[in-house]
Amino acid sequence: MSSPQVSRTPTLTCDFPTPKERSSASLDVGEGIAVSAPNADATSYESLSPIRKLVLLGVFCSAQFFDVFNASAVLVSLPSLGEDLHFAPGALQWILSAYTLTFASFMLIAGTLSDIFHPKPIFCLGFSFVGIFNIPVGASVHPIMSIVFRALQGIGAAMNVPSGIAMIRTTFPDPVERSAAYASYALAATVGNVSGFVVGGILTSRTSWRWIHYLCAMMVIPMSLAAWFLLPKHTTPLKAQRRGVDIPGVLILTAGLILFVYSISDAADAGWGSPQVITTMVLSVIAFVAFFVVESIVKHPALPPKTWRNKNFTPLFFYALSPYWWCLGCQLQLVSVFLNLWNDSPLIAALRCLPIGVAGGVASYLVGRFLPRLTAKWVLVGAQIFTATGSVLFALAGSEERYWSFVFPGMVIGMLGLASAYVGCTTTVMGDARKGEEGVIGAVMYTAYQVGSTIGVAILTSITEGINARQPGDATSQFRGYAASFWSTLALSGVMFVIALVFVQG
Numbered sequence: 001m002s003s004p005q006v007s008r009t010p011t012l013t014c015d016f017p018t019p020k021e022r023s024s025a026s027l028d029v030g031e032g033i034a035v036s037a038p039n040a041d042a043t044s045y046e047s048l049s050p051i052r053k054l055v056l057l058g059v060f061c062s063a064q065f066f067d068v069f070n071a072s073a074v075l076v077s078l079p080s081l082g083e084d085l086h087f088a089p090g091a092l093q094w095i096l097s098a099y100t101l102t103f104a105s106f107m108l109i110a111g112t113l114s115d116i117f118h119p120k121p122i123f124c125l126g127f128s129f130v131g132i133f134n135i136p137v138g139a140s141v142h143p144i145m146s147i148v149f150r151a152l153q154g155i156g157a158a159m160n161v162p163s164g165i166a167m168i169r170t171t172f173p174d175p176v177e178r179s180a181a182y183a184s185y186a187l188a189a190t191v192g193n194v195s196g197f198v199v200g201g202i203l204t205s206r207t208s209w210r211w212i213h214y215l216c217a218m219m220v221i222p223m224s225l226a227a228w229f230l231l232p233k234h235t236t237p238l239k240a241q242r243r244g245v246d247i248p249g250v251l252i253l254t255a256g257l258i259l260f261v262y263s264i265s266d267a268a269d270a271g272w273g274s275p276q277v278i279t280t281m282v283l284s285v286i287a288f289v290a291f292f293v294v295e296s297i298v299k300h301p302a303l304p305p306k307t308w309r310n311k312n313f314t315p316l317f318f319y320a321l322s323p324y325w326w327c328l329g330c331q332l333q334l335v336s337v338f339l340n341l342w343n344d345s346p347l348i349a350a351l352r353c354l355p356i357g358v359a360g361g362v363a364s365y366l367v368g369r370f371l372p373r374l375t376a377k378w379v380l381v382g383a384q385i386f387t388a389t390g391s392v393l394f395a396l397a398g399s400e401e402r403y404w405s406f407v408f409p410g411m412v413i414g415m416l417g418l419a420s421a422y423v424g425c426t427t428t429v430m431g432d433a434r435k436g437e438e439g440v441i442g443a444v445m446y447t448a449y450q451v452g453s454t455i456g457v458a459i460l461t462s463i464t465e466g467i468n469a470r471q472p473g474d475a476t477s478q479f480r481g482y483a484a485s486f487w488s489t490l491a492l493s494g495v496m497f498v499i500a501l502v503f504v505q506g
Contacts, residue, residue, distance in 0.1 A: 062223055063130075066191040067157045068193050070153065072194075077346065089347065091143060093332065095146060099151065100154065104261060105254050106158040107304065109256065110163070112302070117415070118164035120231050123163035123167065127227055133218065137153070149153070162443070191462065193356030197350040248298065256291060257481070312428055313432065316425050316445070320425050326417075334488065335349055353406055359416065363416040364419045376427060377500060386420065388493035394406070429445055
């Protein structure tokens with residue numbers, strides 16, 4: 001990320017180049033993000049001891065851990081939260097959608113601010129947002145209150161990702177160390193997913209869903225304050241040294257994303273043909289058209305039009321919608337089946353979901369290790385075969401007796417597909433990026449991942465609610481809606497299979 005010149009205090013301070021030096025520097029990084037980065041002088045990092053670097057990596061990974069922990073713990077507690085706050089059945093998914101909506105929509109703004117000022121204050125502010133706004137979520141007395149503060153948490157998570165990734169790059173200039181650091185960053189997400197399920201299930205069963213948020217606040221707020229003092233000193237650049245920002249483009253794109261994600265999410269509750277859904281969808285399309293017009297006019301566009309002509313960028317942008325669409329959508333439906341149809345306690349439901357986190361972590365490691373030996377095109381094609389298999393197994397798991405024979409293998413096989421899709425898509429699109437465009441492409445791709453998760457939750461929830469509303473109340477009949485939502489993800493895999501096979505160039 002762009003950064004100012006700072007003093008050379010031993011062991012505590014890193015050197016960052018001048019704006020002129022920054023203009024030619026860029027990097028591609030893990031977790032689907034790529035950001036501008038300085039060509040830092042290697043000697044400036046020799047002052048950081050190995051222990052100091054590990055401490056800083058722990059700070060970055062802790063933010064990633066709690067971002068994911070928050071999401072997975074809330075997933076298990078949704079039925080209890082909905083009953084306590086009297087949510088309408090179709091509106092409960094807004095607890096998830098509000099978070100992913102702001103996460104996706106504010107990613108570009110957060111990355112821009114981090115690039116202009118410095119990653120450290122953006123990271124610490126976002127980290128504190130995640131912790132502070134857990135308190136009002138836990139104290140919520142109305143559905144709107146919980147949704148609004150979950151949305152504010154999503155802004156904090158959006159601020160964490162690009163700034164944290166940038167500081168990992170400056171802390172670990174050596175490629176080998178950097179790869180290990182990104183692996184640790186990804187592992188933090190997997191551990192957060194598993195821990196969230198377990199801790200969320202225990203707290204919801206033994207105390208209340210509110211304690212999930214209070215516990216997060218008690219852990220995150222002190223860590224966000226400590227991060228300010230643990231991270232190296234920084235200097236905010238003078239106004240004359242800051243690069244120009246495509247403010248109109250960023251604002252229009254953010255508005256378009258918010259309107260689009262809102263219309264998709266609201267459709268689960270209000271119906272796809274409702275006036276507010278149609279109106280917001282039309283306005284989002286108008287905003288996207290306006291954004292592309294602005295980008296063709298402004299001097300320094302946030303997303304240059306030529307970016308869409310990058311090799312594989314356009315097909316993989318649409319492919320990137322699928323990994324989290326499948327994962328989060330299926331997770332939500334499975335948790336609902338465990339709790340509502342199989343009458344599991346939140347703790348048992350959480351334990352049933354553990355294979356998702358464990359298989360995801362193992363699959364990510366294996367795919368990352370063997371991907372260089374494979375053709376990325378066929379990794380992307382194979383990923384959809386695995387997720388399609390998982391979808392079929394979920395759709396056929398009509399009773400509790402089929403957990404081990406259908407649901408468990410579906411989780412393992414499906415997560416192998418998810419890891420292949422995510423890693424393969426990110427690696428391919430970043431490898432094909434033209435020099436100097438890595439930051440733009442990485443930001444757009446990560447936004448696509450997050451938007452896909454919101455669309456998936458909304459569509460699968462709509463399908464389940466719509467079909468089950470016309471079914472008898474017994475568990476067998478009610479599973480028909482869930483089965484239909486799982487079959488819809490099979491169709492998703494089919495579309496992405498064609499995109500990878502026909503449009504992705506080897």
